[in-house]
Amino acid sequence: MLAPACSIRCTRFPPSPTRSILSRTWSKMVPSQISNLVTLSRLWPSPINAHIEKVMTEIAANVERLEQFGVNKVLVNNLHPLGCTPSRTRTGNYTACDIFGDYGASLHNNNMKQVMTARKNIHVVDLYTAFSKIINYSPSKGSELSKQFKHKLSPCCESFDSKGYCGQQSKDSELLYNVCDKSNTFFYWDDMHPTDAGWEAVMKRLEEPMKEFLDRA
Numbered sequence: 001m002l003a004p005a006c007s008i009r010c011t012r013f014p015p016s017p018t019r020s021i022l023s024r025t026w027s028k029m030v031p032s033q034i035s036n037l038v039t040l041s042r043l044w045p046s047p048i049n050a051h052i053e054k055v056m057t058e059i060a061a062n063v064e065r066l067e068q069f070g071v072n073k074v075l076v077n078n079l080h081p082l083g084c085t086p087s088r089t090r091t092g093n094y095t096a097c098d099i100f101g102d103y104g105a106s107l108h109n110n111n112m113k114q115v116m117t118a119r120k121n122i123h124v125v126d127l128y129t130a131f132s133k134i135i136n137y138s139p140s141k142g143s144e145l146s147k148q149f150k151h152k153l154s155p156c157c158e159s160f161d162s163k164g165y166c167g168q169q170s171k172d173s174e175l176l177y178n179v180c181d182k183s184n185t186f187f188y189w190d191d192m193h194p195t196d197a198g199w200e201a202v203m204k205r206l207e208e209p210m211k212e213f214l215d216r217a
Contacts, residue, residue: 056108056115059112075213077125078125079109081131081132081136084102085188127202133205134187145201150186151185166189183197184196184197
């Protein structure tokens with residue numbers, strides 16, 4: 001059985017100098033749905049299209065539900081390039097992205113763009129572009145944000161077992177993973193999540209468009 005298509009977090013921004021506080025809602029896919037998307041992308045085309053349609057229907061329903069609660073501006077993030085996460089690049093010794101994972105993310109994002117961008121009270125947070133502008137370059141190339149990461153497709157915290165995970169221990173409390181010395185040179189912390197430095201670089205690309213949307217009357 002599939003997990004719920006998205007989870008919702010609601011917070012409030014500090015007061016804007018030009019208007020009252022806006023409610024912000026961030027809608028995102030949960031890990032199980034991301035895993036399903038990558039798996040189904042290898043069974044192109046019908047299974048993945050049906051899965052994406054189901055996900056988008058649930059996201060749209062959640063957005064409408066929030067609007068009924070009085071939320072007047074909603075942030076909905078698209079998917080980052082799933083094929084470039086260490087969980088997908090490990091089989092190639094962290095040298096290249098998995099095209100199937102990226103294909104699934106691209107299909108989802110294109111569908112989201114068609115559904116969401118026509119609505120003026122919704123802003124799609126473009127994680128895909130923000131991530132790609134940083135990790136789709138070899139070391140020492142790309143923008144300054146990209147150049148700071150010597151390791152863009154490999155994790156700082158890596159399990160010794162390809163089926164293991166960061167933080168895993170044996171029954172005798174033996175550590176079954178390795179942690180890098182300089183996490184700020186790695187974009188990814190583990191198989192899926194960026195490091196603090198990685199997220200900071202991503203947010204530097206996303207911050208201005210988000211502020212412009214939230215400050216718009």
